[in-house]
Amino acid sequence: MKGGQPQNKTDAISRSSKPEDLQQQRRQADDIMLVKRAKNGDLGAYDELVRRYQQRIYSMIYNMTANHEDASDLTQETFIKAFRALKSFKGDSTFYTWLYRIAINKTLNFLKQNRGKIHMSLNSVDFNAEHTPEIVALVSEKNPFRDVSLEELQEKLNAAMLKLSDKHRLVVTLHDVMGLPQEEVAKIMDCNLGTVRSRLFYARQQLQAYLSDYLK
């Protein structure tokens, strides 16, 4: 037993200081158990994994395709493919990082095959959106946002996102839209942190240029 190394996962969890980290580690330990059961054909365990990650996977795909139907199909295919490939999951990364990679590969392949055929089918903005502080601030400021409806703004934003290259759109989606830390994005995209930062900077510049009329 090497000094300083936790004896097991429970030790590692109890030594963590932040409550969010603690929660995340417990979740990962749960994931490992569920994956083990799902590998043995327990569909109930896999159903639990689907319920845990369906929103994140759907959201990532939706923000990449800007189309609900495509996102729905690709989300289902991602989980089906992940189930078939569970035997090959060795646990080198967390389950959700592995799942994100499958979803990203599926989405990038889909976008490549349908280059130029993508049409937007946007979900409606949540009813409570107008009461969200950020949106309230956005529409109350003296800027062109006041003159356009929320739906129109949403359409312009999605159209600008679709103008980005797939890799730049992916970085913006994972970090700026979904709120994942840059380190996590680097792990998911299997690249270094510098690459993530430079792609993020370039993508934001591009978006700012496309949406200049709305960001004055």
Place this chain on the structure above:
Amino acid sequence: MNMDRETQEFEKLRKLLALKRLEMPPQGYFDTLPDKIISRIQSDESSSDENLLLLFWRLLKNKPIIGFATAVALIALVGLASRSFNDSEASISIYPPHNNPWELAQPSHNTSLAENTPSAQLSQPSPDAASSTNPVSPAESMPSLFQSIQLKVTPVNYTPSNK
């Protein structure tokens, strides 16, 4: 410092991008999605055998030469099977060669009418009886029910006679 400047520079854009977090799929969508996924996994598992057949059918459809080759191979296989079946049927005949009643019933036996009478047949011992080790005595050879037909052919002379 650099990061702060970057953050300030993109502050408005960040606020605008926050709008995308509020785009939601139809209500109840995430309640039904897991069931759809699980049922698709289950149906995929059950139809994997059917898929093999379907794959073979598509192969036959796309490449008729493979279909033709398969048909020839199947016919050859059926031919071989029926031939070997006939051979084995012949080899397991229950009758010894000379005691087969059907053979004896053939009118081609060159035996005299006197020998073929039932009384004469019954009085004669079976030629195999002495050498047989079978405790059950073999079926006695039955006389033919048909008499052998002996046609007498007389040549006819058609030459005109001298008057």
